[in-house]
Amino acid sequence: MTGMTNEIKHHLTDALLMGYASGNLPEAFDLVVATHISLCDECRARLGSFEAVGGALIDEAADAVDVNDDALESTLRLIEGAPKDPIRIRDTAPEAETVFPEPLRDYVGGDLDAVRWRSIAGGVKQAVLPTSRDATVRLLAIPGGAAMPDHGHHGTELTLVLKGAFRDDDGLFARGDVEVANEDLHHTPIAEPGEVCICLAATDAPLRFKGILPRIAQRFIGI
């Protein structure tokens, strides 16, 4: 169990929730959305309303397509042949709180202590997670008081805070908060003093760093 975060101030946009509801986001974005929703009932409910649109579309009979004559029988055979869906026993008393919600743990192969970090610059560490190639998602660890390299980007960038906090022109971002940035926004997130800030960040285009990292280094790092 991850535990809910009640003080979330920065949420997902309607376009992202609709993209997730319709199954049209790159996998990297799906991961950020699913991780935020694990922490945020407000967006979970908003997602439910967008999924209801899909439900209403599917319910309209106008262009239903006949299934095979024996479809019901073969489905019942499928059900009989399948292993029983195990009844998951839920812990009533939550065990030790984890930093990463379940969908993220699935990609990391564990919680925060299982991440294989690589240093990039200025004390910042990252770990790229494997997803389909239309977008990339990485974990970032920014030391307290340190700045993320200043960059602009071409497409959409999502940054979800999992631990610690950062601040930029849009305000303070703490656990559960997600920043949705587009190409017009040039921001310089700075981790709040003290604790290291752990973020999950997805981009659908390579970042263009200004300053700190020379272009040549970007290719090696894979940012």
Add this chain to the structure above:
Amino acid sequence: MNVVVEAEEQDWAALVRRVDRDKDKAAFAALFRHFAPRVKAFLMKSGAGEALAEECTQEVMATLWQKAHMFDPSRASVSTWIYTIARNRKIDALRRQRRPEPEDLPWGPEAEPDQAEVMTLQQESEKLAKAMKKLPEKQRKLIEKAYFGDLSHSEIAAETGLPLGTIKSRIRLALERLRHAMG
């Protein structure tokens, strides 16, 4: 198999409950007759060939049987729930990518859905369906393309003008009750 005539007043949620509690094949058959042709249409519009769509439809309907205990009628209508199963199958089979899902909300007998909540949510879902039928053709097509087609996320128009706020509020209340029951 013929497409069954519209059964608008059918209580689908009660049928799913019978599948869950009694392994009731007649209830499942009724759900199958209504939803299987619709799921197949959805998958074909999403780009699946006829044979693949047929195969995936049967898998989606089998999932309905296997996961009937997971269905919470205070948070989704049966068509919405089936839509999410079909959508996940689409991502898996057509787009061939993993689908990260939000952490589940545990719920057991102590958090049985509240019947008044269930009723309201089902009514709100019907209202949404009616509102969608009244949309101007152009806007309807756009929404259909977003959900059934492959409109990329940057093209998706999130401003649907549909009454989604009320449904959201109902789901929000159901989630609060659930959290409360979990302690």
